[in-house]
Amino acid sequence: AQSVAQPEDQVNVAEGNPLTVKCTYSVSGNPYLFWYVQYPNRGLQFLLKYITGDNLVKGSYGFEAEFNKSQTSFHLKKPSALVSDSALYFCAVRATTSGTYKYIFGTGTRLKVLA
Amino acid sequence: KAGVTQTPRYLIKTRGQQVTLSCSPISGHRSVSWYQQTPGQGLQFLFEYFSETQRNKGNFPGRFSGRQFSNSRSEMNVSTLELGDSALYLCASSPAMDRPAQYFGPGTRLLVL
Numbered sequence: 251a252q253s254v255a256q257p258e259d260q261v262n263v264a265e266g267n268p269l270t271v272k273c274t275y276s277v278s279g280n281p282y283l284f285w286y287v288q289y290p291n292r293g294l295q296f297l298l299k300y301i302t303g304d305n306l307v308k309g310s311y312g313f314e315a316e317f318n319k320s321q322t323s324f325h326l327k328k329p330s331a332l333v334s335d336s337a338l339y340f341c342a343v344r345a346t347t348s349g350t351y352k353y354i355f356g357t358g359t360r361l362k363v364l365a
Numbered sequence: 366k367a368g369v370t371q372t373p374r375y376l377i378k379t380r381g382q383q384v385t386l387s388c389s390p391i392s393g394h395r396s397v398s399w400y401q402q403t404p405g406q407g408l409q410f411l412f413e414y415f416s417e418t419q420r421n422k423g424n425f426p427g428r429f430s431g432r433q434f435s436n437s438r439s440e441m442n443v444s445t446l447e448l449g450d451s452a453l454y455l456c457a458s459s460p461a462m463d464r465p466a467q468y469f470g471p472g473t474r475l476l477v478l
Contacts, residue, residue: 282465293455293469293472296467296468340407350420350421351413351463352410352422352424353410355408355409356407358407
């Protein structure tokens with residue numbers, strides 16, 4: 251079955267420290283992977299995508315993600331966390347079924363950056 | 366450019382009723398996709414419309430349907446509402462088909478009593 255897993259419900263990190271939000275996937279074929287962020291009262295926002303090419307993908311707000319095919323992972327990273335990064339993060343994959351696509355989301359990881 | 370707009374923002378219905386939600390994409394965007402967000406099931410993809418045709422679909426029953434008009438505005442309809450349909454319904458627009466949803470609306474919060 252095609253799926254996405256975010257193994258951590260919550261990640262706590264001190265402001266200024268590097269952060270990692272984990273995501274692993276299981277899809278047939280080449281994976282198309284995405285990260286989204288949901289801030290309170292600000293809706294869902296697209297952060298970055300991996301379709302092909304460099305394994306390190308840069309996105310919005312200083313975030314980046316590393317695609318690792320052998321470990322089937324797509325972890326979200328940021329070198330220095332800000333309190334304003336506190337939000338709910340979703341990893342997603344585009345899965346192909348009978349020639350059409352559907353997007354599968356992880357359960358979300360709540361990031362809390364402590365001042 | 367105006368963002369993605371969704372109407373209404375809040376809605377209360379009772380079981381068995383039907384509901385129609387509306388989404389206006391960013392000007393020039395031709396793809397609209399819909400998502401359901403609940404505390405229990407998380408974020409789930411409903412379907413994607415492009416050029417007035419449903420192109421991609423998630424795993425939802427036939428009670429969930431949609432359509433897209435020639436101006437790219439889209440509506441989502443849920444018939445025979447169930448308590449479990451209470452959710453935040455998000456729509457997103459993209460300039461082309463099969464692109465990841467990049468621009469989301471604020472959502473319609475539906476409560477089914």
